[in-house]
Amino acid sequence: MKLTKEQVQHIARLARLKLTTEEEERYAGQLTEILNYVEVLKELDTKGVPETSQVTGLSNVTREDEARGVLATADELLGCSGLPKVNHQIRIKRIL
Protein backbone atom coordinates (compact mmCIF):
# COMPACT_ATOMS: atom_id res chain seq x y z
CA MET A 1 0.00 0.00 0.00
CA LYS A 2 1.15 3.51 -0.73
CA LEU A 3 -0.17 6.53 1.12
CA THR A 4 -1.00 9.58 -0.95
CA LYS A 5 -0.47 13.14 0.15
CA GLU A 6 -4.27 13.50 0.37
CA GLN A 7 -4.47 10.54 2.77
CA VAL A 8 -1.70 12.05 4.88
CA GLN A 9 -3.63 15.32 5.02
CA HIS A 10 -6.78 13.42 6.04
CA ILE A 11 -4.95 11.57 8.85
CA ALA A 12 -3.37 14.82 10.04
CA ARG A 13 -6.83 16.39 10.17
CA LEU A 14 -8.17 13.47 12.24
CA ALA A 15 -5.15 13.75 14.58
CA ARG A 16 -5.46 17.55 14.87
CA LEU A 17 -1.90 18.04 13.69
CA LYS A 18 -0.79 20.95 11.56
CA LEU A 19 1.92 19.72 9.21
CA THR A 20 4.13 21.66 6.83
CA THR A 21 4.17 20.69 3.15
CA GLU A 22 7.63 19.22 3.67
CA GLU A 23 6.31 17.09 6.56
CA GLU A 24 3.36 15.88 4.49
CA GLU A 25 5.69 14.65 1.79
CA ARG A 26 8.17 13.07 4.20
CA TYR A 27 5.46 11.30 6.22
CA ALA A 28 3.77 9.97 3.09
CA GLY A 29 6.97 8.09 2.28
CA GLN A 30 7.85 7.04 5.82
CA LEU A 31 4.32 5.94 6.74
CA THR A 32 4.17 3.87 3.58
CA GLU A 33 7.43 2.20 4.56
CA ILE A 34 6.18 1.45 8.09
CA LEU A 35 2.82 0.14 6.87
CA ASN A 36 4.56 -2.09 4.34
CA TYR A 37 6.78 -3.45 7.09
CA VAL A 38 3.82 -4.40 9.32
CA GLU A 39 2.27 -6.29 6.40
CA VAL A 40 4.36 -9.23 7.66
CA LEU A 41 1.53 -9.86 10.16
CA LYS A 42 -0.71 -10.92 7.29
CA GLU A 43 1.32 -14.13 7.01
CA LEU A 44 -0.49 -15.35 10.10
CA ASP A 45 -4.00 -16.73 10.20
CA THR A 46 -5.46 -15.48 13.45
CA LYS A 47 -8.98 -16.78 13.02
CA GLY A 48 -10.38 -17.75 16.42
CA VAL A 49 -7.45 -16.22 18.32
CA PRO A 50 -8.67 -13.81 21.04
CA GLU A 51 -7.41 -10.22 21.01
CA THR A 52 -5.08 -9.13 23.79
CA SER A 53 -5.60 -5.65 25.13
CA GLN A 54 -4.43 -6.33 28.68
CA VAL A 55 -1.86 -8.90 29.78
CA THR A 56 -2.64 -9.48 33.46
CA GLY A 57 -6.32 -10.30 33.08
CA LEU A 58 -7.61 -7.46 35.24
CA SER A 59 -10.93 -5.96 34.24
CA ASN A 60 -13.31 -3.39 35.66
CA VAL A 61 -11.20 -2.49 38.68
CA THR A 62 -13.43 -0.44 40.95
CA ARG A 63 -13.30 1.08 44.41
CA GLU A 64 -15.66 2.62 46.92
CA ASP A 65 -16.88 6.02 45.79
CA GLU A 66 -15.33 8.09 48.55
CA ALA A 67 -13.12 11.15 48.50
CA ARG A 68 -9.41 10.63 49.00
CA GLY A 69 -6.74 13.09 50.00
CA VAL A 70 -6.10 15.93 47.57
CA LEU A 71 -3.00 15.45 45.40
CA ALA A 72 -3.29 18.81 43.70
CA THR A 73 -5.81 21.60 44.25
CA ALA A 74 -8.06 22.85 41.46
CA ASP A 75 -6.14 26.13 41.34
CA GLU A 76 -2.81 24.32 41.10
CA LEU A 77 -4.15 22.36 38.12
CA LEU A 78 -5.54 25.53 36.53
CA GLY A 79 -2.13 27.10 37.05
CA CYS A 80 -0.67 24.61 34.54
CA SER A 81 -2.46 26.44 31.74
CA GLY A 82 -1.13 29.70 30.36
CA LEU A 83 -4.51 30.63 28.88
CA PRO A 84 -6.60 33.32 30.61
CA LYS A 85 -8.82 32.19 33.51
CA VAL A 86 -12.29 33.46 34.31
CA ASN A 87 -14.13 32.30 37.45
CA HIS A 88 -11.73 29.35 37.91
CA GLN A 89 -12.21 28.24 34.34
CA ILE A 90 -9.93 28.38 31.32
CA ARG A 91 -11.06 30.73 28.58
CA ILE A 92 -10.52 28.89 25.31
CA LYS A 93 -10.48 30.08 21.70
CA ARG A 94 -13.53 30.71 19.55
CA ILE A 95 -15.48 27.52 18.70
CA LEU A 96 -17.93 28.89 16.13
Place this chain on the structure above:
Amino acid sequence: MDLNWLSIAEAHLGLKEKKFSSEDLVDACLAQIKKGEYLNNFLTVTEDLARARAREVDAKIAGGKEIGTLEGIPAGIKDLFNTKGVRTTCASKMLENFVPPYESTATRLLKEAGMVLLGKTNLDEFACGASTENSAFGPSLNPWNKEFVAGGSSGGSASAVAAGQSFFSLGTDTGGSIRQPASLCGCVGMKVTYGRVSRFGVTAMASSWDTVGPLARTVEDIALLMNTIAGPDPYDSTTPLVEVPDYAANLAKGVKGLRIGVPKEYFAEGVEDEVRESVMAAVKEYEKLGAIVKEVSLPMTKYGVAVYYVTMPTELSTNLARFDGVRFGHQAEGVEDLTEYYKTSRGEGFGSEIKRRIMVGTFVSSAGYADAYYKHAQRVRTLIIQDFAAVFKEVDVLMAPVSPTPAFKVGEKANNPLAMYLADALTIPPSAAGVPALSLPCGFTSSGLPVGLQIIGPMWSESLILQTAAAYEQVSGLWEKRPIIGG
Protein backbone atom coordinates in the same frame (compact mmCIF):
# COMPACT_ATOMS: atom_id res chain seq x y z
CA MET B 1 37.58 7.22 47.45
CA ASP B 2 35.41 7.94 44.41
CA LEU B 3 32.17 8.25 46.33
CA ASN B 4 30.04 8.63 43.21
CA TRP B 5 31.00 5.15 42.02
CA LEU B 6 29.84 3.27 45.12
CA SER B 7 26.88 0.95 44.92
CA ILE B 8 23.77 1.93 46.88
CA ALA B 9 24.52 -0.83 49.37
CA GLU B 10 28.10 0.43 49.89
CA ALA B 11 27.03 4.05 50.16
CA HIS B 12 24.39 3.11 52.73
CA LEU B 13 26.98 1.35 54.86
CA GLY B 14 29.36 4.31 54.63
CA LEU B 15 26.61 6.73 55.66
CA LYS B 16 25.70 4.58 58.64
CA GLU B 17 29.32 4.31 59.73
CA LYS B 18 29.71 8.09 59.21
CA LYS B 19 32.63 7.61 56.80
CA PHE B 20 31.09 10.32 54.66
CA SER B 21 27.89 12.35 54.57
CA SER B 22 24.97 12.39 52.18
CA GLU B 23 26.10 15.87 51.13
CA ASP B 24 29.50 14.37 50.22
CA LEU B 25 27.64 11.95 47.93
CA VAL B 26 25.72 14.83 46.37
CA ASP B 27 28.96 16.77 45.86
CA ALA B 28 30.62 13.78 44.21
CA CYS B 29 27.67 13.30 41.82
CA LEU B 30 27.46 17.00 40.98
CA ALA B 31 31.20 17.09 40.22
CA GLN B 32 30.79 14.08 37.93
CA ILE B 33 27.75 15.66 36.22
CA LYS B 34 29.91 18.73 35.54
CA LYS B 35 32.82 16.61 34.32
CA GLY B 36 30.49 14.75 31.98
CA GLU B 37 28.37 17.72 30.95
CA TYR B 38 29.06 16.85 27.28
CA LEU B 39 27.09 13.62 27.80
CA ASN B 40 23.94 15.77 28.12
CA ASN B 41 22.34 13.37 30.59
CA PHE B 42 20.56 15.91 32.77
CA LEU B 43 17.81 18.26 31.57
CA THR B 44 17.45 19.79 35.02
CA VAL B 45 19.86 19.67 37.96
CA THR B 46 18.22 20.44 41.32
CA GLU B 47 21.40 21.29 43.17
CA ASP B 48 19.90 23.40 45.96
CA LEU B 49 17.07 20.99 46.64
CA ALA B 50 19.51 18.07 46.68
CA ARG B 51 21.82 19.77 49.17
CA ALA B 52 18.95 20.74 51.45
CA ARG B 53 17.58 17.20 51.41
CA ALA B 54 21.04 15.68 51.98
CA ARG B 55 21.61 17.93 54.99
CA GLU B 56 18.34 16.74 56.51
CA VAL B 57 19.51 13.15 56.21
CA ASP B 58 22.93 14.06 57.59
CA ALA B 59 21.29 15.75 60.59
CA LYS B 60 19.27 12.60 61.18
CA ILE B 61 22.42 10.44 61.10
CA ALA B 62 24.25 12.88 63.39
CA GLY B 63 21.33 12.62 65.78
CA GLY B 64 21.95 8.89 66.05
CA LYS B 65 18.78 7.85 64.21
CA GLU B 66 18.50 4.76 62.01
CA ILE B 67 18.34 5.37 58.26
CA GLY B 68 16.77 3.31 55.47
CA THR B 69 18.77 1.78 52.62
CA LEU B 70 17.95 4.53 50.13
CA GLU B 71 18.12 7.37 52.61
CA GLY B 72 20.57 10.06 51.54
CA ILE B 73 21.35 8.38 48.19
CA PRO B 74 21.36 10.85 45.25
CA ALA B 75 19.68 9.99 41.96
CA GLY B 76 18.49 11.59 38.74
CA ILE B 77 15.09 10.44 37.47
CA LYS B 78 13.89 10.14 33.87
CA ASP B 79 12.13 13.36 32.96
CA LEU B 80 8.89 11.51 32.22
CA PHE B 81 8.05 11.18 35.93
CA ASN B 82 6.10 14.02 37.48
CA THR B 83 8.09 15.58 40.30
CA LYS B 84 6.06 18.10 42.24
CA GLY B 85 7.50 21.59 41.88
CA VAL B 86 10.36 20.42 39.63
CA ARG B 87 10.10 21.02 35.88
CA THR B 88 9.13 17.86 33.97
CA THR B 89 9.59 18.18 30.21
CA CYS B 90 9.24 14.66 28.74
CA ALA B 91 12.13 16.00 26.58
CA SER B 92 9.50 17.79 24.51
CA LYS B 93 9.09 21.39 23.46
CA MET B 94 5.44 20.74 24.31
CA LEU B 95 6.27 20.65 28.03
CA GLU B 96 9.40 22.81 28.09
CA ASN B 97 8.07 24.90 30.98
CA PHE B 98 5.75 22.42 32.67
CA VAL B 99 5.99 22.20 36.47
CA PRO B 100 3.75 19.38 37.73
CA PRO B 101 1.54 20.08 40.74
CA TYR B 102 1.71 16.48 41.97
CA GLU B 103 4.22 13.65 42.35
CA SER B 104 4.31 10.28 40.57
CA THR B 105 3.81 7.31 42.87
CA ALA B 106 7.20 5.75 42.06
CA THR B 107 9.15 8.94 42.86
CA ARG B 108 6.99 9.55 45.93
CA LEU B 109 7.91 6.10 47.25
CA LEU B 110 11.60 6.76 46.58
CA LYS B 111 11.42 10.18 48.24
CA GLU B 112 9.63 8.72 51.25
CA ALA B 113 12.43 6.15 51.42
CA GLY B 114 14.89 9.05 51.57
CA MET B 115 16.19 9.41 48.01
CA VAL B 116 17.93 12.72 47.31
CA LEU B 117 16.65 13.98 43.96
CA LEU B 118 19.60 15.27 41.90
CA GLY B 119 17.60 16.26 38.86
CA LYS B 120 15.82 14.96 35.79
CA THR B 121 17.47 12.89 33.08
CA ASN B 122 17.22 13.08 29.32
CA LEU B 123 15.11 10.77 27.12
CA ASP B 124 13.69 10.48 23.66
CA GLU B 125 10.71 12.83 23.45
CA PHE B 126 7.77 11.23 25.32
CA ALA B 127 9.91 8.06 25.57
CA CYS B 128 9.73 7.44 21.81
CA GLY B 129 13.04 6.28 20.42
CA ALA B 130 16.08 4.08 20.89
CA SER B 131 18.90 6.63 20.99
CA THR B 132 17.71 9.84 22.80
CA GLU B 133 18.27 11.60 19.48
CA ASN B 134 14.56 12.42 19.54
CA SER B 135 15.01 14.60 22.63
CA ALA B 136 14.07 18.22 21.96
CA PHE B 137 17.14 19.11 24.03
CA GLY B 138 19.77 17.13 22.10
CA PRO B 139 20.97 13.53 22.45
CA SER B 140 22.63 11.93 25.47
CA LEU B 141 25.96 10.34 24.57
CA ASN B 142 27.51 7.02 25.43
CA PRO B 143 29.89 7.24 28.42
CA TRP B 144 32.29 4.72 26.82
CA ASN B 145 32.62 6.68 23.58
CA LYS B 146 30.96 10.01 22.97
CA GLU B 147 30.60 9.42 19.25
CA PHE B 148 28.04 6.75 20.04
CA VAL B 149 24.47 6.99 21.29
CA ALA B 150 23.39 6.19 24.84
CA GLY B 151 20.41 4.20 23.57
CA GLY B 152 16.88 5.05 24.50
CA SER B 153 14.47 6.05 25.42
CA SER B 154 15.87 6.08 29.00
CA GLY B 155 19.29 7.04 27.57
CA GLY B 156 20.04 9.90 29.96
CA SER B 157 19.23 7.63 32.90
CA ALA B 158 21.43 4.76 31.68
CA SER B 159 24.32 7.02 30.69
CA ALA B 160 24.17 8.94 34.00
CA VAL B 161 24.25 5.72 36.03
CA ALA B 162 27.01 4.16 33.91
CA ALA B 163 29.03 7.41 34.04
CA GLY B 164 28.93 7.62 37.83
CA GLN B 165 26.75 10.74 37.84
CA SER B 166 23.82 9.14 39.63
CA PHE B 167 23.64 6.16 41.98
CA PHE B 168 20.57 4.86 40.23
CA SER B 169 17.67 6.04 38.13
CA LEU B 170 14.08 5.27 37.28
CA GLY B 171 13.15 4.68 33.69
CA THR B 172 10.20 3.43 31.70
CA ASP B 173 10.24 0.44 29.37
CA THR B 174 7.49 0.11 26.76
CA GLY B 175 9.33 -1.87 24.08
CA GLY B 176 12.88 -1.84 25.45
CA SER B 177 13.44 1.67 26.80
CA ILE B 178 15.18 0.55 30.01
CA ARG B 179 16.93 -2.61 28.79
CA GLN B 180 18.35 -1.28 25.53
CA PRO B 181 20.09 1.85 26.93
CA ALA B 182 21.27 -0.17 29.97
CA SER B 183 22.82 -2.64 27.53
CA LEU B 184 24.39 0.06 25.37
CA CYS B 185 25.79 2.00 28.34
CA GLY B 186 26.80 -0.96 30.51
CA CYS B 187 24.57 -0.82 33.56
CA VAL B 188 21.79 -3.02 34.96
CA GLY B 189 18.21 -2.24 33.98
CA MET B 190 15.02 -4.04 34.88
CA LYS B 191 11.78 -4.13 32.93
CA VAL B 192 9.21 -5.40 35.41
CA THR B 193 6.11 -7.51 34.87
CA TYR B 194 3.35 -5.30 33.44
CA GLY B 195 1.59 -3.80 36.47
CA ARG B 196 4.32 -4.55 39.04
CA VAL B 197 5.20 -0.87 39.59
CA SER B 198 2.68 1.97 39.59
CA ARG B 199 2.66 4.29 36.57
CA PHE B 200 0.61 6.98 38.25
CA GLY B 201 2.09 10.40 37.43
CA VAL B 202 4.24 9.06 34.60
CA THR B 203 3.29 10.43 31.18
CA ALA B 204 1.64 7.58 29.28
CA MET B 205 2.83 6.37 25.91
CA ALA B 206 1.27 2.95 25.15
CA SER B 207 -0.85 2.02 28.12
CA SER B 208 -1.05 -1.73 27.56
CA TRP B 209 2.78 -1.89 27.29
CA ASP B 210 4.24 0.81 29.57
CA THR B 211 6.19 -0.25 32.66
CA VAL B 212 8.29 1.61 35.23
CA GLY B 213 11.57 0.14 36.42
CA PRO B 214 14.99 0.81 37.97
CA LEU B 215 18.48 1.25 36.49
CA ALA B 216 21.58 0.85 38.69
CA ARG B 217 25.16 -0.40 38.63
CA THR B 218 24.59 -3.65 40.54
CA VAL B 219 21.94 -6.34 40.71
CA GLU B 220 21.66 -5.93 44.47
CA ASP B 221 20.88 -2.24 43.99
CA ILE B 222 18.11 -3.14 41.55
CA ALA B 223 16.66 -5.50 44.17
CA LEU B 224 16.77 -2.77 46.84
CA LEU B 225 14.98 -0.35 44.51
CA MET B 226 12.38 -2.98 43.60
CA ASN B 227 11.69 -3.47 47.30
CA THR B 228 10.76 0.22 47.46
CA ILE B 229 8.80 0.77 44.26
CA ALA B 230 6.97 -2.52 43.55
CA GLY B 231 3.39 -3.17 44.58
CA PRO B 232 -0.24 -2.22 44.04
CA ASP B 233 -1.22 1.45 43.98
CA PRO B 234 -4.79 2.68 44.48
CA TYR B 235 -4.02 5.42 41.93
CA ASP B 236 -3.10 2.91 39.18
CA SER B 237 -5.84 0.36 38.53
CA THR B 238 -3.47 -1.78 36.43
CA THR B 239 -1.40 -2.84 39.45
CA PRO B 240 -2.75 -6.23 40.60
CA LEU B 241 -2.80 -7.44 44.19
CA VAL B 242 0.19 -9.73 43.75
CA GLU B 243 2.41 -10.29 46.76
CA VAL B 244 5.66 -8.31 46.81
CA PRO B 245 8.55 -10.52 47.92
CA ASP B 246 11.88 -9.37 49.38
CA TYR B 247 13.74 -9.08 46.09
CA ALA B 248 17.12 -9.09 47.84
CA ALA B 249 16.46 -12.32 49.75
CA ASN B 250 17.65 -14.86 47.15
CA LEU B 251 20.55 -13.02 45.55
CA ALA B 252 23.20 -15.38 46.93
CA LYS B 253 21.36 -18.61 46.17
CA GLY B 254 23.11 -19.33 42.87
CA VAL B 255 21.82 -21.12 39.79
CA LYS B 256 22.49 -24.81 40.45
CA GLY B 257 19.87 -26.81 38.57
CA LEU B 258 18.32 -23.70 37.00
CA ARG B 259 16.91 -24.49 33.54
CA ILE B 260 18.03 -21.85 31.05
CA GLY B 261 16.46 -21.63 27.60
CA VAL B 262 18.38 -20.07 24.72
CA PRO B 263 15.81 -19.03 22.08
CA LYS B 264 17.41 -19.56 18.68
CA GLU B 265 15.41 -16.77 17.03
CA TYR B 266 17.22 -14.22 19.24
CA PHE B 267 20.57 -15.14 17.68
CA ALA B 268 19.42 -15.01 14.08
CA GLU B 269 20.37 -12.75 11.22
CA GLY B 270 20.88 -9.13 12.19
CA VAL B 271 22.53 -9.97 15.52
CA GLU B 272 26.19 -8.97 15.36
CA ASP B 273 28.82 -11.66 15.91
CA GLU B 274 30.47 -9.94 18.84
CA VAL B 275 27.11 -9.60 20.59
CA ARG B 276 26.27 -13.24 19.97
CA GLU B 277 29.68 -14.41 21.21
CA SER B 278 29.59 -12.27 24.32
CA VAL B 279 26.11 -13.50 25.27
CA MET B 280 26.95 -17.14 24.58
CA ALA B 281 30.13 -16.83 26.68
CA ALA B 282 27.93 -15.71 29.58
CA VAL B 283 25.56 -18.62 29.00
CA LYS B 284 28.59 -20.99 29.11
CA GLU B 285 29.56 -19.44 32.42
CA TYR B 286 26.08 -20.23 33.76
CA GLU B 287 26.61 -23.85 32.73
CA LYS B 288 29.81 -23.90 34.77
CA LEU B 289 27.84 -22.53 37.71
CA GLY B 290 25.54 -25.55 37.56
CA ALA B 291 22.69 -24.38 35.34
CA ILE B 292 21.18 -26.60 32.65
CA VAL B 293 21.14 -24.95 29.24
CA LYS B 294 18.96 -25.96 26.32
CA GLU B 295 18.02 -24.44 23.00
CA VAL B 296 14.36 -23.44 22.69
CA SER B 297 12.23 -21.79 20.04
CA LEU B 298 9.96 -18.74 20.13
CA PRO B 299 8.64 -18.81 16.56
CA MET B 300 6.57 -15.61 16.91
CA THR B 301 9.67 -13.48 17.61
CA LYS B 302 9.86 -12.05 14.11
CA TYR B 303 6.36 -10.57 14.40
CA GLY B 304 7.11 -8.59 17.57
CA VAL B 305 8.21 -5.32 15.99
CA ALA B 306 5.20 -5.28 13.64
CA VAL B 307 2.73 -5.97 16.47
CA TYR B 308 4.39 -3.17 18.41
CA TYR B 309 4.33 -0.62 15.60
CA VAL B 310 0.60 -1.14 15.10
CA THR B 311 -0.67 -1.28 18.68
CA MET B 312 1.76 1.16 20.34
CA PRO B 313 1.11 4.12 17.98
CA THR B 314 -2.63 3.55 18.33
CA GLU B 315 -2.42 3.81 22.11
CA LEU B 316 0.11 6.65 21.88
CA SER B 317 -2.02 8.74 19.54
CA THR B 318 -4.91 8.39 21.98
CA ASN B 319 -2.80 9.20 25.04
CA LEU B 320 -1.16 12.23 23.46
CA ALA B 321 -4.53 13.63 22.43
CA ARG B 322 -4.53 15.26 25.87
CA PHE B 323 -1.90 17.71 24.65
CA ASP B 324 -4.18 20.29 23.11
CA GLY B 325 -2.55 23.48 24.33
CA VAL B 326 -5.43 24.18 26.71
CA ARG B 327 -4.84 22.62 30.12
CA PHE B 328 -1.05 22.44 29.89
CA GLY B 329 1.76 22.44 27.39
CA HIS B 330 2.80 24.55 24.42
CA GLN B 331 0.35 27.24 23.32
CA ALA B 332 0.20 28.51 19.76
CA GLU B 333 0.19 32.28 19.36
CA GLY B 334 -2.09 34.33 17.16
CA VAL B 335 -4.61 31.62 16.26
CA GLU B 336 -8.23 32.47 17.03
CA ASP B 337 -10.21 29.41 15.88
CA LEU B 338 -10.20 26.55 18.44
CA THR B 339 -9.58 23.67 16.01
CA GLU B 340 -6.77 25.62 14.34
CA TYR B 341 -5.40 26.36 17.80
CA TYR B 342 -5.30 22.62 18.64
CA LYS B 343 -3.61 21.77 15.35
CA THR B 344 -1.05 24.56 15.56
CA SER B 345 -0.20 23.95 19.23
CA ARG B 346 0.35 20.27 18.51
CA GLY B 347 2.15 20.82 15.22
CA GLU B 348 4.58 23.23 16.90
CA GLY B 349 4.93 21.39 20.21
CA PHE B 350 5.57 17.82 19.06
CA GLY B 351 8.82 16.68 17.46
CA SER B 352 8.94 14.69 14.25
CA GLU B 353 9.01 11.15 15.70
CA ILE B 354 5.97 11.92 17.87
CA LYS B 355 4.06 13.28 14.90
CA ARG B 356 5.07 10.23 12.87
CA ARG B 357 3.74 7.85 15.54
CA ILE B 358 0.54 9.85 16.03
CA MET B 359 -0.02 9.63 12.27
CA VAL B 360 0.61 5.85 12.16
CA GLY B 361 -1.64 5.29 15.17
CA THR B 362 -4.41 7.46 13.80
CA PHE B 363 -4.29 5.67 10.47
CA VAL B 364 -4.28 2.07 11.75
CA SER B 365 -7.13 2.78 14.15
CA SER B 366 -9.23 4.77 11.66
CA ALA B 367 -12.49 3.55 10.14
CA GLY B 368 -11.89 0.86 7.55
CA TYR B 369 -8.41 -0.04 8.77
CA ALA B 370 -8.86 -0.90 12.46
CA ASP B 371 -9.82 -4.52 11.81
CA ALA B 372 -7.07 -5.25 9.31
CA TYR B 373 -4.32 -3.62 11.37
CA TYR B 374 -5.13 -3.01 15.01
CA LYS B 375 -7.32 -5.98 15.87
CA HIS B 376 -5.22 -8.38 13.84
CA ALA B 377 -2.08 -7.18 15.66
CA GLN B 378 -3.81 -7.70 19.00
CA ARG B 379 -4.50 -11.29 18.01
CA VAL B 380 -0.88 -11.84 17.01
CA ARG B 381 0.04 -10.44 20.40
CA THR B 382 -1.92 -13.32 21.92
CA LEU B 383 0.19 -15.73 19.87
CA ILE B 384 3.37 -14.13 21.27
CA ILE B 385 2.01 -14.59 24.80
CA GLN B 386 1.30 -18.26 24.03
CA ASP B 387 4.87 -18.62 22.71
CA PHE B 388 6.32 -17.54 26.05
CA ALA B 389 3.81 -19.57 28.07
CA ALA B 390 4.79 -22.74 26.19
CA VAL B 391 8.52 -22.20 26.57
CA PHE B 392 8.26 -21.44 30.29
CA LYS B 393 6.86 -24.96 30.78
CA GLU B 394 10.27 -26.25 29.69
CA VAL B 395 12.69 -23.75 31.23
CA ASP B 396 12.86 -21.35 34.19
CA VAL B 397 14.43 -18.37 32.44
CA LEU B 398 15.49 -17.36 28.93
CA MET B 399 18.81 -15.80 27.95
CA ALA B 400 19.37 -13.72 24.85
CA PRO B 401 21.01 -10.50 23.68
CA VAL B 402 19.24 -7.27 24.68
CA SER B 403 20.10 -5.44 21.50
CA PRO B 404 21.18 -6.96 18.17
CA THR B 405 24.08 -4.48 18.06
CA PRO B 406 26.21 -2.51 20.50
CA ALA B 407 25.75 1.27 20.58
CA PHE B 408 25.56 2.82 17.12
CA LYS B 409 27.01 6.16 16.03
CA VAL B 410 25.13 9.38 16.66
CA GLY B 411 23.23 10.23 13.47
CA GLU B 412 23.59 6.76 11.94
CA LYS B 413 19.88 5.89 12.09
CA ALA B 414 18.45 9.35 12.64
CA ASN B 415 16.89 9.57 9.18
CA ASN B 416 15.71 5.98 8.98
CA PRO B 417 12.82 5.42 11.39
CA LEU B 418 12.39 1.76 10.48
CA ALA B 419 16.07 0.92 11.17
CA MET B 420 15.69 2.61 14.55
CA TYR B 421 12.54 0.56 15.29
CA LEU B 422 14.47 -2.68 14.66
CA ALA B 423 16.88 -1.77 17.48
CA ASP B 424 14.13 -3.07 19.79
CA ALA B 425 13.54 -6.36 17.93
CA LEU B 426 14.72 -8.50 20.87
CA THR B 427 13.19 -6.45 23.68
CA ILE B 428 9.71 -6.02 22.20
CA PRO B 429 8.49 -9.66 22.40
CA PRO B 430 8.84 -9.90 26.23
CA SER B 431 7.06 -6.53 26.46
CA ALA B 432 4.25 -7.86 24.28
CA ALA B 433 3.83 -10.78 26.66
CA GLY B 434 4.09 -8.53 29.74
CA VAL B 435 6.84 -10.68 31.26
CA PRO B 436 9.80 -9.25 33.21
CA ALA B 437 13.31 -9.05 31.78
CA LEU B 438 16.63 -7.62 32.87
CA SER B 439 19.67 -6.27 31.06
CA LEU B 440 22.96 -7.30 32.65
CA PRO B 441 26.43 -6.25 31.43
CA CYS B 442 28.13 -9.35 29.98
CA GLY B 443 31.14 -8.03 28.10
CA PHE B 444 32.62 -5.53 25.67
CA THR B 445 33.15 -5.46 21.94
CA SER B 446 36.68 -5.18 20.52
CA SER B 447 36.07 -1.44 20.17
CA GLY B 448 35.23 -1.14 23.84
CA LEU B 449 31.44 -0.82 23.77
CA PRO B 450 29.34 -2.70 26.36
CA VAL B 451 27.16 -5.72 25.53
CA GLY B 452 24.14 -6.69 27.60
CA LEU B 453 22.68 -10.10 28.41
CA GLN B 454 18.90 -10.23 28.54
CA ILE B 455 17.42 -12.52 31.20
CA ILE B 456 13.69 -13.07 30.68
CA GLY B 457 11.37 -14.85 33.13
CA PRO B 458 7.67 -15.71 33.49
CA MET B 459 5.14 -13.22 34.89
CA TRP B 460 6.06 -12.00 38.42
CA SER B 461 9.45 -13.80 38.41
CA GLU B 462 11.57 -10.70 39.12
CA SER B 463 13.04 -12.39 42.18
CA LEU B 464 14.31 -15.38 40.16
CA ILE B 465 15.68 -13.11 37.43
CA LEU B 466 17.62 -11.09 40.01
CA GLN B 467 18.94 -14.26 41.66
CA THR B 468 20.07 -15.49 38.23
CA ALA B 469 21.69 -12.16 37.32
CA ALA B 470 23.54 -11.91 40.65
CA ALA B 471 25.27 -15.26 40.07
CA TYR B 472 26.92 -14.11 36.83
CA GLU B 473 27.63 -10.60 38.06
CA GLN B 474 29.68 -12.07 40.90
CA VAL B 475 31.94 -14.12 38.62
CA SER B 476 32.19 -11.55 35.80
CA GLY B 477 33.29 -8.65 37.97
CA LEU B 478 32.12 -6.41 35.13
CA TRP B 479 30.43 -3.86 37.33
CA GLU B 480 33.83 -2.68 38.50
CA LYS B 481 34.75 -1.51 35.00
CA ARG B 482 34.28 2.23 34.62
CA PRO B 483 34.31 4.51 31.62
CA ILE B 484 36.66 7.50 31.67
CA ILE B 485 34.58 10.66 31.84
CA GLY B 486 35.97 13.98 30.60
CA GLY B 487 39.72 14.34 30.09
